[in-house]
Amino acid sequence: MKKLAFALMLLAGPLLAQETAPQSPAEHIAALEAQAAADxxxxxxxxxxxxxxxxxxxxRxxxxxxxxxxxxxxxxxxSRDLDVAQRASADAERRMRDAVSDARIQRQRAERAESDRRRAEADAxxxxxxxxRCR
Structure with missing residues (x-):
């Protein structure tokens, strides 16, 4: 909008500066040529x-x-990094579940071994x- 206003001001300037007094045809032609050159x-x-x-x-x-x-x-x-992280997270979760399961199995084995040891001691x-008594 500023550019348009500037352009109109440049175009209108010479028109406003023209005298209102009558000109001879040669002066009028010279003024028009000057105006055309300015335009x-x-x-x-x-x-x-x-x-x-x-x-x-x-x-731009x-x-x-x-x-x-x-x-x-x-x-x-x-997106690729997220996929890798999600797979790693799923793998870690699976390993954690496996470790918990393994720990439960080891605890059960230890409990059975303790029970077997007590039973063996009782038998002994x-x-x-x-x-x-037999002697």
Whole structure:
């Protein structure tokens, strides 16, 4: 909007500066030629500005496209990392369940061994007592 206002001011400036007094045809033609030259300069300046703005916009679009590709690549990598972490977590959970199960089995074996030891001691005491009685 500022650019449009600036362009209108550049175009309107010479028109406002024209005298209201009647001019001869030669003066009028000279004034129109001067106005046309000023308008041509204004148009050239505006074209250069538009070209520069278009170049800037293309560069910005290119930068944003590269940034988007970088973010997509990062998203893919993070997704892969998440998959690896989830598999590792599942493996760790499975190993933990296996370890708990193994510990339960070991505890049961230890309890059975303790029970067997007590039973063997009781049997040994009985055999000794029986042996003493038999003598």
């Amino acid at each position: 041509a300069e204004t148009i050239a300046a505006l074209r250069a500005r538009v070209t520069q703005d278009a170049d800037d916009a293309r560069a 679009v290119l930068n944003l496209t590269l940034e988007l590709e970088t973010l997509r690549s990062r998203q893919i990598q993070l 005491r009985r055999y000794r007592d029986d042996a003493r």
